[in-house]
Amino acid sequence: MALVSEFLSKLTLAYGGEPEPIFPTVVPVSDFDPVKDAARIETAIKTKGVDEQTIIDILTRRSSEQRREIDFHYERLAKKDLVSALKGALSGSMEALMLGLMKSPAQYDASELKASMKGLGTDEEPLIEIICSRTDEEMMEIKKVYRDMFRKDLEKDIAGDTSGNVAKLLLALVETKRDEPSNVIDYEKIDEDARSLYEAGVKRKGTDVVTWISIMSSRSAPHLKRVFERYKSYSPYDMKESIRKEVKGDLEKSFLTLVECFENKQLYFANRLNDAMKSKGAKEKVVTRIMVSRCEVDLMKIRTEFKRQHKRSLYQAIADHTKGDYQKALLSLCGGDD
Incomplete structure (x- = not known):
């Protein structure tokens, strides 16, 4: 029996220490010509009334590194950097989005x-x-x-x-002191952490926040996913319900964000986008931040989660809740309808 339990505690994880796979909607273009792109943007900016569509077509369909190359050639051509030129040519949410894309x-x-x-x-x-x-x-x-x-x-x-x-x-x-994901599932440690989270929160009067912080900031993501599953065998509530009962305000939001990201990061962002576009006017800062920061990481998967969870495509939500050139740029980053 001891041999069996030792074997079970050393079971191998499928994707142990490998980096997270990426699911981008924006990828490097193969026939990339930064000199030509820079010249087209310069013409678009100089056009009376500014040709925003050309700027959108180029900057939302190039990778971050390719945009940097365009910037280099633009400066040689126009004798000023592209960021300054975009600031002068654009305004509002469209400006914020394009300037965001110009950063790594x-x-x-x-x-x-x-x-x-x-x-x-x-x-x-x-x-x-x-x-x-x-x-x-x-x-x-x-x-x-x-x-x-x-x-x-x-x-x-x-x-x-x-x-x-x-x-x-x-x-x-x-501080970035999180454990590296391991090829070994340590069931003993999973059980110990799940019990500690329960005993530091729901089981006692008042929350031992320090223990929660320690576990959630130092364990690997695959390990914590299993801890939250195991937690349900100790607590009458799941981890998210426990957080809502134990803490409030920004601390509640922080712990909930952590747990949601450990459980399904793309669903977390899909829900954030949905919440930001619930009202008549979208919370454009939130939408811009997520679309810019995730388009080369996992926006394709966020799209999938959005459709599954909210019964409409992210593309349709953007089309319904934004307008003008800002809408066109977002739809281009989105990369298609589902």
Whole structure:
């Protein structure tokens, strides 16, 4: 019997330590000509009234690296960088979207984090969304780029702009001390963590938030997925219901985001997009941020989850809740109807 339990505790995971697969809607174009693209954009910007369609056709259908090459050749041609030219030619949500596309994924995340902590009061929504949904590798790159762009450490800015347990959780995630996914399933550890989460929350009066933070910020994603499944055998509520009962406000949002991303990251983003487009006028900042940051990562899979969960395509939702050139650019990033 001991041999059986030892064997079971060492079962191999299918995708152990491999990087997450990607499902982009925007991929590098094969017949790429940055000089030609730069010239076409220059003509589009100089056209009376600006030819937005050409700008959309080019920038939403090139990869981040290809856009950087276009920028390099544009500057040689027009004697000014493409970002400055786009700022002068566009406005509003369309401008924000195109300028977002001109940054690398890490630069974009870093600038969104910085913007959320600017001035009086912090906009916790993007802070929580980005920090709780990025992998350790992505977060390490964001921290490096943040320091390069703003000459400040991301950790210091977060510590200065947030407080209490929210600050502790966000800083623990930014530290990037998560275990590497293993090819071995440790059932003993899964059971131990599930029991610890239960005993730190639902089982006692008052929540031991430190234990929750410790487990959720240091274990690998595949391990935590199994922990949340195992948790149901201890608690009368699943992990998300337990969070709603135990904590409130931004801490609740942060823990829920973490759990939702561990369980199904693409469904989390699909739900965020749906919520942002529920009202008559879409919450364009949220829509822009998700579409720009996920189009080269997993937007194709987000589209699938959106259709499955909300019984209409993401393409249709964008068409119904946005308008003008901004709508055209989003639909192009979306990459098609389902």
